Amino acid sequence: xxxxxxxxxxxxxxxxxxxxxxxxxxxxxxxxxxxxxxxxxxxxxxxxxxxxxxxxxxxxxxxxxxxxxxxxxxxxxxxxxxxxxxxxxxxxxxxxxxxxxxxxxxxxxxxxxxxxxxxxxxxxxxxxxxxxxxxxxxxxxxxxxxxxxxxxxxxxxxxxxxxxxxxxxxxxxxxxxxxxxxxxxxxxxxxxxxxxxxxxxxxxxxxxxxxxxxxxxxxxxxxxxxxxxxxxxxxxxxxxxxxxxxxxxxxxxxxxxxxxxxxxxxxxxxxxxxxxxxxxxxxxxxxxxxxxxxxxxxxxxx
Amino acid sequence: xxxxxxxxxxxxxxxxxxxxxxxxxxxxxxxxxxxxxxxxxxxxxxxxxxxxxxxxxxxxxxxxxxxxxxxxxxxxxxxxxxxxxxxxxxxxxxxxxxxxxxxxxxxxxxxxxxxxxxxxxxxxxxxxxxxxxxxxxxxxxxxxxxxxxxxxxxxxxxxxxxxxxxxxxxxxxxxxxxxxxxxxxxxxxxxxxxxxxxxxxxxxxxxxxxxxxxxxxxxxxxxxxxxxxxxxxxxxxxxxxxxxxxxxxxxxxxxxxxxxxxxxxxxxxx
Numbered sequence: 076x077x078x079x080x081x082x083x084x085x086x087x088x089x090x091x092x093x094x095x096x097x098x099x100x101x102x103x104x105x106x107x108x109x110x111x112x113x114x115x116x117x118x119x120x121x122x123x124x125x126x127x128x129x130x131x132x133x134x135x136x137x138x139x140x141x142x143x144x145x146x147x148x149x150x151x152x153x154x155x156x157x158x159x160x161x162x163x164x165x166x167x168x169x170x171x172x173x174x175x176x177x178x179x180x181x182x183x184x185x186x187x188x189x190x191x192x193x194x195x196x197x198x199x200x201x202x203x204x205x206x207x208x209x210x211x212x213x214x215x216x217x218x219x220x221x222x223x224x225x226x227x228x229x230x231x232x233x234x235x236x237x238x239x240x241x242x243x244x245x246x247x248x249x250x251x252x253x254x255x256x257x258x259x260x261x262x263x264x265x266x267x268x269x270x271x272x273x274x275x276x277x278x279x280x281x282x283x284x285x286x287x288x289x290x291x292x293x294x295x296x297x298x299x300x301x302x303x304x305x306x307x308x309x310x311x312x313x314x315x316x317x318x319x320x321x322x323x324x325x326x327x328x329x330x331x332x333x334x335x336x337x338x339x340x341x342x343x344x345x346x347x348x349x350x351x352x353x354x355x356x357x358x359x360x361x362x363x364x365x366x367x368x369x370x371x372x373x374x375x376x377x
Numbered sequence: 378x379x380x381x382x383x384x385x386x387x388x389x390x391x392x393x394x395x396x397x398x399x400x401x402x403x404x405x406x407x408x409x410x411x412x413x414x415x416x417x418x419x420x421x422x423x424x425x426x427x428x429x430x431x432x433x434x435x436x437x438x439x440x441x442x443x444x445x446x447x448x449x450x451x452x453x454x455x456x457x458x459x460x461x462x463x464x465x466x467x468x469x470x471x472x473x474x475x476x477x478x479x480x481x482x483x484x485x486x487x488x489x490x491x492x493x494x495x496x497x498x499x500x501x502x503x504x505x506x507x508x509x510x511x512x513x514x515x516x517x518x519x520x521x522x523x524x525x526x527x528x529x530x531x532x533x534x535x536x537x538x539x540x541x542x543x544x545x546x547x548x549x550x551x552x553x554x555x556x557x558x559x560x561x562x563x564x565x566x567x568x569x570x571x572x573x574x575x576x577x578x579x580x581x582x583x584x585x586x587x588x589x590x591x592x593x594x595x596x597x598x599x600x601x602x603x604x605x606x607x608x609x610x611x612x613x614x615x616x617x618x619x620x621x622x623x624x625x626x627x628x629x630x631x632x633x634x635x636x637x638x639x640x641x642x643x644x645x646x647x
Contacts, residue, residue, distance in 0.1 A: 142606040178603050208578065208640065210561070211540060212607045219604055228603040 076373045081345040082355045083372050088243045088337065089360035090368040093122075093152040094159045095238035095328055096193050097132065097182030098230075100171055101146035105134060111174035112147035115166045119151070120275050123295060127162035128152045128240060128326055130272025141180045142228070148182050150272045152240045152326045159235060160193040168199050172220070172227050181215075181233035190237075196220070196229035239368050240326040242333035245283065245301065245357040246344050251319035253352025255279070257344040258321045264343035270332040271325050280322040286361050298359070317354060330368055337375050380461075381411075381434035385443030389428065391419040392467065395441075396453035398460075400477075403436035444483045452479040455496060468505070471498040472512075474522060487531065488512065493541070494520040499527070506531030506550060509543055519543060519560065525615045532569065535562040538579065546616050554581045557641055563612050565622065576634045576641030582612070583645035584622040587629070594633030594643065601627045605644075622646065 076083045100115070102108035112131050119129035129151040140146035151166075153159035171179045179195055196218035200207040203220040209231075210217050216231035246261070248254035262278035265271060273279075288296035299305045300312040301320045313320070323340055327333035341356055358372055381403065394417040403411060411433070412426025425431070429441075437458030441451065444464020452460040453472040462470075465483040474493040481489075484502030490509045504526045509519035510533050518537035525544045526534075532550035535543045538560045545553075545562075551569035554562045557579040565584035573581055574591050605623065612619035628644040 142603055144606075206640075210580070210604050210608070212604070213611055217604060217607070219602065225600065226602050226604070228607075 076376070078341065078356070078376060079345040080348045081353050083341070083376060084355060084357040085371075085373060086358050087360055087363070087369045087371040088241075088358035089363060089366035090239050090241040090243070090333060090370065091154075091366045092368070093128075093154060093238045093240035093326065094156045094190065094235055095150060095152045095240075095326070096159060096163065096233045096235050097148055097150050097328075098163070098167070098195065098233055099135065099140055099146050099148050099180040099182040101135075101140045101142050101144040101178050101180070102174070103144065103176035105145035105147075107174065107176055108145050108147045109134065111171050111177045112149050114174065115170040116149055116151075116272075116274075117170075119162075119166075120280075122152075122154050122158070122240075125162075126153065126158055127166070128272075128274040129166075130274045130326070132272055133269065142178055144178070150270075150326065150328070152238055152272075152274075156190045156193065156235055163193050163195070163233070164198060167195055167229070168202070172199060172202065172222070172229070175224055178228040179230060181230045183234045183236065185234035185236075190235045192232040193235050194232050196231050199229055236328060238326065238328045239330055239333045241366060242325040242327065242337055242368070242370055243322055243359045244337060244341055244344075244372065245320050245322050245359060246353055247301075247313065247317045247320050247355040247357060249316055249318055249352040249354060251321075254319040254321045257347065257351060257353045258323055260346060261323055261340035261344040265323070265325060265336045265340045268332070268336050268339060270329065271327040271336045273323060273325055275324055278323060280324055283320070283322045283359055286365070301357075312357070314354070322359060333368070334370060334375055337370055337372075341372070341376060378435040378438075379432075380438040380440045381436050382432040382440045382442060383425070383429040384432070385441070385445065385464075386428060386430055389418070389445050389447045390423065392447045392449050393418045393423070393428065393445075394450050395448055396450035396469075396472075398439065399452070399455055400437040400439065400458035401456065403439070406436075408433040444481075446484075446486060449486075451481075452477075455479060457496075465502070469512075470500075471496075471524075474498060484528065489526075490519060490522075490524040492518055492520060493522050493524060495522040497523045497525070499525050501527045503528035503547070504530045504534070504545075506533055507536060508534040508545075509538055509541075510534075510536035517558070523615070529566070530564075534564075535560075538562065542611070544612065544615050546618075554579070554641075556637075557581070561608065563619065565616060565618060573631075573634060573641060573643055575637055576643075577638035578640045579642075581641070581643045582608075582623065583643065584619065585645070586647065587631070587643060587645040590631060590643065591634060591636075593636040594631040595635060597630045597632055599627035599647065600630055 116129040135146040200218040283298040284295040415422035449467040468486040471479040476496040487505035529547035548566035553568040556575035559579040563582040
């Protein structure tokens with residue numbers, strides 16, 4: 076199968092079930108809301124080392140936020156509800172509570188399959204040292220924590236849902252410039268969609284990994300089959316004209332969200348055709364044994 | 378199914394207690410059975426049929442036509458459904474309400490919504506003293522729900538309130554929000570003398586510049602907290618004037634009552 080002349084490999088992306096929540100950060104300006112959100116979602120690329128995967132989902136206009144100020148919606152994903160609660164609370168406390176003028180709200184309603192809600196202000200409130208006050212507005216509890224610029228307003232908790240993490244595809248190109256340009260186009264297309272985030276730097280990963288390592292302590296190591304410099308040394312998956320491979324990883328709230336994002340991303344990556352240097356689209360999987368969600372590329376694009 | 382309607386036939390012989398007329402207790406009763414219900418009236422119960430003309434219908438949609446200031450405990454303990462009164466009611470209307478809606482198209486007497494814990498009460502006229510307040514000897518006032526008075530409220534509105542939202546579109550009498558434990562009280566008009574006395578926690582919003590607060594309240598200066606942007610739209614759902622009255626500018630804020638816990642707050646426009 077080819078898309079715009081770019082070969083689509085007959086393989087599948089393998090993704091995992093995760094636990095997710097959405098929070099909304101508002102501030103006095105879009106810039107400060109974004110600052111808090113970028114801080115909160117920094118160092119949140121992979122659960123392997125960060126405990127949580129997070130990203131900015133969208134910028135929100137004042138009309139879209141609970142308190143009528145500019146805002147940003149953030150999605151956070153973790154392997155368990157406990158992990159999600161732990162890292163969300165830590166990041167809310169260190170990155171949002173600290174950021175001038177911000178307020179923090181729950182960004183989703185609990186669905187029928189939702190697990191226990193994750194705390195936001197429930198424990199952060201103790202920062203108020205007894206001066207914190209709660210307000211029950213329209214059936215939802217908020218905490219008002221006195222801080223030096225006034226009050227940090229923070230929802231008591233946020234809903235938790237089952238979600239999908241690790242949807243991906245690989246862009247195989249004749250050079251790193253071509254691979255990067257295709258990935259940037261893909262990231263731009265995918266970031267326009269709701270319910271998904273791309274947790275890696277700029278949405279792109281260069282260090283795709285395989286499971287296991289020759290070193291006992293490491294659970295994952297470099298995906299040698301796709302490293303151009305290891306061609307001729309290991310069993311490479313790269314044709315002779317491929318000089319660079321980049322990967323895009325997407326986490327989404329539902330299977331359909333991830334599927335839609337992959338379709339949009341691959342479409343944008345292939346838009347320039349083979350002349351752009353993009354030669355092939357592949358995907359990362361672990362033989363299908365580890366993840367509950369499989370995305371066969373040809374079926375996703377069909 | 379149309380509403381179950383009770384139309385007052387004649388002036389009441391005395392104070393009549395209507396607390397038994399709740400959807401859960403009226404369910405399954407025919408018109409004749411409803412007419413036979415005994416209503417406490419002083420020392421001698423009266424048959425409901427002697428006082429009211431009954432038109433059968435859905436007991437979860439109860440209409441009482443023709444009010445009387447001696448109709449006490451209307452919809453007390455209501456836990457769902459809707460009770461509408463075309464006229465005035467007496468004491469303890471909606472006492473201990475837990476759910477549903479009590480809509481009084483007239484004034485109401487003292488202790489309206491006393492210790493209610495959920496649901497909504499609307500009083501389209503004026504309400505008597507001790508709105509939402511605990512009965513004598515009780516410790517807690519309103520504990521949830523929405524209590525909205527379109528006219529004025531008497532003294533001690535919201536006393537000992539613990540949770541919920543109390544709105545007065547007109548003026549409130551003296552000792553408004555006295556001994557408030559928590560919750561939100563909003564008075565669009567003037568609040569009387571010694572408002573907030575003994576307030577522990579909770580929020581009192583005044584739509585009119587405050588005057589005569591107890592000396593045990595301290596001003597904290599003009600400020601506009603973020604939660605107001607969430608709360609004002611809720612107030613405006615009941616009384617749209619709140620949006621303009623508390624709009625855009627910082628509000629004066631006082632904390633108190635410092636004679637007690639002192640974590641209560643009063644907001645008012647400059």
